[in-house]
Amino acid sequence: MDEEYSFEAKAAADLFVSDFATHIFYVEDSNSEVFYERLFGRLFPNLKDYAVVCMHGKSNIIKKASQPKQLGLSYIFLVDKDFDDLLASPVAGLTYLDRYSIENYLAELGPITSVFVEQHPEGKSARAINLECSDYEKYREELDARLIDITKYFVIVRRYAIDMASTKIDISDLLADAEKWHPMPTREWILAYRQKILENSGLLEEDLKSEHDKAFEPSPGFPDATTIAIHHVPGKHLLPSILKYLGARTIEGFEKSLGKSLYIRILNHVSIDRFKIVKERLLQQHPSLNAFH
Known part of the structure; x- marks a missing residue:
């Protein structure tokens, strides 16, 4: 979902995808849905019915994570580590990368x-x-x-x-x-x-x-x-x-x-093992994903 959309529009995406998706991934980047679809597709190759929403900032993800959830839809909030593990406490419901950023x-x-x-x-x-x-x-x-x-x-x-x-x-x-x-x-x-x-x-x-x-x-x-x-x-x-x-x-x-395709093209050649800890954290926090890897 493009950066030009408001927080409200992005936050309401679950209302529109619940008819076909079982899982919805929220990430803090902007205009990077294709990259993350490729990443999650490699991490969970058997997961077909999912959606990715780019929230344009960690604060927006934290705000969305605190809102009511749709029944029957698994919500996954993936955020950059940044310096949070050095200067802050983890926010409940978020899954953190084990490196500074993607x-x-x-x-x-x-x-x-x-x-x-x-x-x-x-x-x-x-x-x-x-x-x-x-x-x-x-x-x-x-x-x-x-x-x-x-x-x-x-x-x-x-x-x-x-x-x-x-x-x-x-x-x-x-x-x-x-x-x-x-x-x-x-x-x-x-x-x-x-x-x-x-x-x-x-x-x-x-x-x-x-x-x-x-x-x-x-x-x-x-x-x-x-x-x-x-x-x-x-x-x-x-x-x-x-x-x-x-x-x-x-x-x-x-x-x-x-341009934007640089990250996608590098990802195509990176061993998915580099994301091993990310996958482990996702599986630990969201057991329903165990059926799809």
Whole structure:
């Protein structure tokens, strides 16, 4: 359901699908029904009668989850993890991803390379590209380390409500002055961001260091908090970095021509096992899905 529809229209979707659907999935993204239909179709291949509603924001999903339900229809509310497992308590009735956002599951070089080869069959082969990406593991190790470092500062900014941009920083700003062949935030960028926190928060150096060290400690009220550091990193910073890495070795910005279909096409090549914990959580919270996988 398009973003242009009001909350009321989206919230009333269950009234229109109850005649044919047994399950209705609510997700917080916008205009991504096709992507999620593909995802749920892979997770539950025997589930045929279902609908997907994009609610354009977690707050809208929380609001819908609190409303009365139609009898005979299973309601499933799937939301991004964000920093909820670090800074909040789980909202009853919601199923949380075990990674920051859906982009985190797509941030894998192999599937992205496959999409490029499909889009440009006359260009470099997957084998040739793989040879040019021989340093990828080393690149990912350094990229992950820097993004984890930055994300801990983002958590601090959110925890103390510091008046600074954090997870919504645009990738072009985050990668300003980055090396083209190894796109990642520079150490200078990280140090400058850290300095801004000191200037805007009133935290002392030793306090900031202590907060950084414990930034990924789970919220006491969140039982399913992830313990894998890279899963806390915003996917909209991780995935574009990898796309730029591949673009430097193929065609820069190749993904832009794909628009919304980019995620769908990557999903086609991603192992569904990457969503194993998501599936387990859905099955645990919604036992009726056990008949369809």
